[in-house]
Every structure is written in structure tokens, then in C-alpha cells.
Amino acid sequence: MSAPAPEFLHFTTHKSLTQRLVLSTLTGRPIHISQIRSSSPTNPGLAPHEVSFLRLLESVTNGSSLQISYTGTKLTYMPGLITGSAAGLGTSGDVIKHNLPATCTRSVSYFLIPLCMLAPFSKAPLNVRFEGEGVITSATQSGDISVDAVRTAILPLYEHFGILSAKLELRVLQRSCVGAGGKGGGGVVELRFGSQVRLPKTLHLNRSPGRVRRIRGVAYCTGVSASNNARMIHTARGVLNPLVSDIHVAAQYDQAPLVSSHDKSDPKARKRTGIGFGLCLIAETASAGVIYSADVAAPPEGGVTPEDLGLQCAYQLLEVISQGGCVTRVGASTVLTLMAMGSEDVGRVRLGRDIVGSEDLVVLGRDLKKFGASSWGLRDVDEDDSGDIIVAVKGSGVGNVGRKIA
Amino acid sequence: MAANLGKRKRQATGEATEKPRKSKRESSEELDSALEDAQAIFRRHFEAQFKPLPEVKKAAKPIEAAPEEEESQEDESEWDGLSEVEETEVQVVEHTDAQSRMAAMSKEELKAFMSSKVPRSAPEVSLLRDKAGSAIPDDDDSEAANLKKDLALQRLLAESHLLESSSNTTVSGKNRHKATDMRIQALGSKTSILKQEKMPMLHRKGIIAKQTDRETTRRKEAKENGIILEKAKNDKKRDGKRDRGVGxxxxxxxxxxxxxxxxxxxxxxxxxxxxxxxxxxxGGKRGGRGRGKSF
Incomplete structure (x- = not known):
């Protein structure tokens, strides 16, 4: 590239790394991140899932370049064009296959959510299949949500931006909970993002979120007794039934996935991994497009009863509902990023006070400003006494560079 | 806590050891109070030197008045009743019936929700169900509503006999298929959708034989009982020449x-x-071909 020496934006630490990489790719500004776990004597530098995300970014873009220092504590990233899974660029069929290593500790939603933010601005449809020994489809203890929550709570948010949800698909070909020691799984997940836009529509989601009208959910078991599903659902309904009558939770039972056992003497030997169970609940309100979600999974070391888990998930859902707003904590970064990338018009979204005050959103706001987006305007909701905040975001009109040229 | 432990011991050893136990307990209580006094002194001394300590809530003794009561009762009867500790402990039995009515989504809804697509927030109402006659309000006098009512009535008249069968009195399942078949035939279909097209010859022969058999017995019985039935649909007789093909x-x-x-x-x-x-x-010549037919 014969472009003039680019001006790097400097960041430190591994916090909200994916968010920064996504913003860099969307705005086309190169970044330099230092002090990545530099104080850790045992595990300095990038974690396996972060490296894996970087590789994913390289495979969905064209012309991006990446430099990681010897210890992994420093990272330089120069973004390229988001090409999606166009033919001839490392795709097989029409999907990019991305292999996650067995040391991955994060759920596949860690990759899916940032990838979905890039996908609307891709040049071609973006189809990625996650496979390998590190794909965890369930929720994890580190706070990642499950694939069911991504599909039922995050993907519907894209409808607000003029992205056709009929063209979005998240196929779970094999489920897997967290493997032994909190590492790895054996799931297979395929994201098909077939709707690309030039500019996302301006969002006006400042209405009252309304009352919860129905609750849906998925209870999943992999490799453990399927009766756990019924037990989780039963206790969760015990809490929620007096509040909402329309509750339906689907039960999903799967065999535990088979992965290689890494036995030197018998290379063909396989073992089962990623057993466990979990529950994901979605609450929809009378106001269209407002979805609250809660997600709980059993820890890899076990020792919890399905009853406890069901109860915990129900209470978590109630807590999320009590935080209010039109977008939950897990969906807020997606919505605010897309708003910032939208047309040069002011969009508004109503968020709960606790959500606006959360660390990741504050960091997101600062990062956006650093990347050249305009600052947010915050205003209290004065129609009711919910204490929610209306965030006004002016779009930067960046949009889809690939579409602009084409 | 001390009281509890004492009680256990008493239960184990019986009444014989009642007296020494009591004295032991009294002495232990004295010891307790002495200890508390000492602690209070230490505390006062400490607080005088440093800052006040946070208030420590003493765990309330579960049954304070119980021993006296028991003592009076023990004199009267040998049996000292059930232990009070066990009485106060409420046993919680949680019965979870996992088989009880599960959250049952309708089949279509489950399919839509669990598919790989993004679930629709508002489920589409299926057209089939919307067309039910009951969905139209009775006081709607518009032309369209009247037409719909007419159609519903016609269908009811034409298909009500399906509901009379003793085995199935609903409009779903087999009866629904039969009703659909009737409607299609009314619209001009030559064959029934319920008729199987391909099957082994022997099966088909058997079915046809059974049908004719059933029909003949029905007719025979009706004739014996003097019931007049509808005219038998006789098979088309071949008349005229057999088609022998061209050339x-x-x-x-x-x-x-x-x-x-x-x-x-x-x-x-x-x-x-x-x-x-x-x-x-x-005569012979006139018969010619014609005579062959009468064989």
C-alpha cells in the first residue's frame, strides 16, 4: 500500500479488545494496543481467544495487516476492507471456516457479537462457520451469553437498522457446553449474514419499553440427563408464572460432542467433551423490538442442581427487566456502535440508568470519540419516573466502504 | 447450642443420669456467664484504649424456657415425649414433578423459535385457523361476511355426515382429509386424493374383492329385509368393437x-x-360378426 504513514490510535490493556478492533475495522483507522496483560507474570500477552479473534478478522477482511510483539503484550492492527465470504478469499463453498483452539475459554458469542457488527458493512454476504475443539455454544461463567441468546436477543436488534432479519441465520449444528477445566468444547456454529447495507437506518427507540408480554426460552442439555431441562424449566416457571402467563420454554437435548483425545499412542481415539446444561430466557414486551434476556449455564466443575439454575436464570431475567430501557446490557454495545456508524442524523435510544453507567458502555463512548465519532447526548426521560436515560447518537456516515465503491 | 448438646446426651443415656446432667448443665451455664463477664471487661478495656468495637449479636438460644417445663413434666411420667428440637425443625420436602405439564409450545411455534432463523417477535396467525367460521362476528352484516357464512353453511351441510362416525367426531385428522377430498372432487377432480396410486397388484385385488363382497352382502341383506336400496351402479358393458389399433x-x-x-x-x-x-x-351371412358378440 502506498498510502501515507497512517496515524495510529493508541490504546492500552486487553479490555474491550474486540470492540476496539471492530471500531478500527469499521472506521479504517489503524490502532496500536500496548500493555496487554503485561503485569501478569504467568500469562502475559494475548489470550488464545483474542488471537483467534484476530485471525478471524484477517479472514473476513482483505488487506488487513497485523503485528504482535514477541511477548504478545503489544499489537498493531491496520484494517483492510471487509470482504465477507467472497469467493477465492479463503472460503470453501460459500463459508469461511474458522477453527477455534481447544484452549479457548470464551463462548462462541464472544466472536459472534463483534462479527455481526462488521457483517452489515461487508462487501459480500458474510458466512462463517466456527468449528474445532474450542467452540462453546452455551453461556460461560465469564459472562458470555449462549448462541440461543445471540440468535433470539441480539440478532433481532438488527431489524431496527434496516437489516433484513430474514436473511440472518445462526445455525447451531452441534451444541457444546464448557469442557473440563473451563476450556474448549466441540460445537459447530454457522453464522450466515446475508443482508448488507450502505448505511444503517437511523434508530429512534426512545419510546417506553412497555410491559413484558411473553417469555420464551431455550433449556439445553448436552451429554447429561434430559430431565434436567424439565427441572430447570419447572423452577423458572415457578418464579415467573405468577407475573406473566405466556411462558414457553423449549427443551433441547443433544449428545456431547466428540473431539480428539490427543492420545499419542492412538491418534484416532476420540472422547466426549463439553457436557453440561443451561437455560436462556427471553422476555418480549408489548413494545415492538424490546427484548430482555437472561442466560445461565452450569459451571464446568458441576455441583449445581438444575433447580438452582432455573431459579437463578429467572431472577436474572427479573433483574434485567428491572434495569429497564429498550436495550439490555448485552445488546447496548451493538446498538450504539451501529448508531454511530449510521447516516449523519441524530438517533435516539432509551437505556436503563445502570446500563449507561456500566463500565463497558463508558469505555465504548470514549473509544467512539477517539475514533472520530461525535459524543453522545444524554437526557433523562421526563415522561415517566423510570429513571431511564435517552442517549442521542449522531451518526458518522461512514457506512459501508465496500458498497460505496461498488 | 449448649442446650441442644445437653439434650442429645440426655436422650442417649436415659433418666438415670438426669441429676448429674442437670448439675453439669447448670455449671456450664455459670461458666458461660463468667466467660461473658470476662469478655465484657476485656471489651470495655479495649474500647477505652482504642475505638468502639462493632456490636456483636449473640446468637439467640433456641429454647430458653424449655428446660424448666421439661423438668416438671419429667417428674410425672416416664416418657418424656418427643424431643422439642425435632419438633421445631420444620422438615422441608420439596416434591418436584418434572413430568407435570411442560411448557408446551405449539408445533409451528416451536419450529419457528428453534429454527436457525431469527424468531419473529409477533407470531403470524396461521391462515387456516383464521378462516374458522366462528371467527366472524355474528352481527356483521356486510356482503363479505354473509358470503363467508354462506360458504360455511354449505360446507357444514355437505360434510356433516363425516362427523357422525362414532370413531372420530372432530374436524381434524382423518375427517379433515376426507372433507378436503370431497371439496376437491366437488371442484372437478377425477380421482380421490385418498386413493393410493401405486400398490402391489394382489393388495389392490384384495381390496377390490373386499369392496364388492361388502357391497353384495349389503344388498343381499337389504333385499332379505325388504329394504329398497339405491340402484346398483352396474359396470359399463362393452359395446361396439374392441379397439384394435391402427393397421x-x-x-x-x-x-x-x-x-x-x-x-x-x-x-x-x-x-x-x-x-x-x-x-x-x-341367415348365416346376416349373423356374420354379430353373432360372435352374443357368446
């Missing part, structure tokens, strides 16, 4: 590259013998 010989049977003529064919071609020509010549 095929008009006589005999052509098989294996040879045209085989039966005696009758030969007789028909030759005509009656000359010897008897005077008697039946014309």
Missing part, C-alpha cells in the same frame, strides 16, 4: 408375429357350408 388385422389374435385365427373366425370368414346353403345361407 392391425381386423380379425383373429395377433401374437408372437403370427395371426392366429380361431375356428369361429374361420367359420365367420368362410361362411356356412355350401351343402346347407339352400337352407340357412342368408
Amino acid at each position: 392391425a388385422p381386423g380379425v383373429g389374435k395377433f401374437s408372437g408375429g403370427t395371426l392366429k385365427l380361431s375356428k369361429k373366425d374361420i367359420f365367420d370368414i368362410e361362411g356356412p357350408k355350401k351343402s346347407s346353403a339352400g337352407r340357412g345361407g342368408r
